[in-house]
Amino acid sequence: MTQPAILISEVGPRDGLQNCKCVMATPAKKRWIAALAAAGVREIEVGSFVSPRLLPQMQDTPEIAAFARTVPGLVVAVLVPNLKGAEAAVAAGADKITLPLSVSETHSLRNIRRTHEQVLGEAKAISALLASLPPGRRPHFEGSLSTAFGCTLEGPVAEAVILRCAEGLMAAGCDEVGLSDTTGYANPAGVRHIIRAVRGVIGAQNLTGIHLHNTRGLGLANVLAALEEGITTFDASLGGLGGCPTAPGASGNIVTEDLVFMLESMGLSTGIDLEALMATRRIVAEALPEEELYGFTPRAGLPLGYQPAGRAGP
Numbered sequence: 001m002t003q004p005a006i007l008i009s010e011v012g013p014r015d016g017l018q019n020c021k022c023v024m025a026t027p028a029k030k031r032w033i034a035a036l037a038a039a040g041v042r043e044i045e046v047g048s049f050v051s052p053r054l055l056p057q058m059q060d061t062p063e064i065a066a067f068a069r070t071v072p073g074l075v076v077a078v079l080v081p082n083l084k085g086a087e088a089a090v091a092a093g094a095d096k097i098t099l100p101l102s103v104s105e106t107h108s109l110r111n112i113r114r115t116h117e118q119v120l121g122e123a124k125a126i127s128a129l130l131a132s133l134p135p136g137r138r139p140h141f142e143g144s145l146s147t148a149f150g151c152t153l154e155g156p157v158a159e160a161v162i163l164r165c166a167e168g169l170m171a172a173g174c175d176e177v178g179l180s181d182t183t184g185y186a187n188p189a190g191v192r193h194i195i196r197a198v199r200g201v202i203g204a205q206n207l208t209g210i211h212l213h214n215t216r217g218l219g220l221a222n223v224l225a226a227l228e229e230g231i232t233t234f235d236a237s238l239g240g241l242g243g244c245p246t247a248p249g250a251s252g253n254i255v256t257e258d259l260v261f262m263l264e265s266m267g268l269s270t271g272i273d274l275e276a277l278m279a280t281r282r283i284v285a286e287a288l289p290e291e292e293l294y295g296f297t298p299r300a301g302l303p304l305g306y307q308p309a310g311r312a313g314p
Ligand code: ZN
Pocket: 015, 181, 182, 211, 213, 253
């Protein structure tokens, strides 16, 4: 079988749960991750290595990451805010480490009390740590440009600053740079523009993934714009879990089920069995009965004659 065209990185267990009021019990997280993988999800961001005091939802990340490693073929991704987090991620055997760098320095200072220079310093320290590991055990290292399409504190961020941050992350030793619409401010024209601009300075091969939110309903339109620019990795969250605190009724991350439906219907394979994926919502609904689960496709059901990509009709 050929490799699916698009990689969907499921971020529900991290971005989704991090924004939930409740804490999902560790056994439920494990069941969910195993079910996602069984549905064909190949990469899952399983948690973040941050202070449990700040994010109690993430306190079991070491155990969850260790469990996820036992799931055959699964790429275990984690988010880390600094070198200390990266050390914990390496100890847990993560396959992929993402370090966010907020292009809005105001946001960076407010959120993690670090300037761009300081975050890039962490990136350098993490690269040095990874370089000290045997080649087969080095996690893939991504620097993610948060608030790349606008910030709730600064508004639009100057393009020159975004490009400087992208170059800084590559110079610090990241394997690649990702774009993140942390605030749900992006629109398709802006997505195209920023992808081209960032690729112009770091090279197309170093920008292959994007993290989009659906705060203003433009999530899938933004996916299409990014697809047409050649982006092949998309973050999404099952049921748009986590919601959006500033936009009631709106999902947080783009909804994985709707994303898979769009891509597969367009003939772009994801490797994910959509019905099996939708069935995993039950695990989340049972574990977090108070959380709203979003998604149009799960509500409407699959259309008559739905054909996933690569499976020709009779
Ligand atoms: Zn996010």
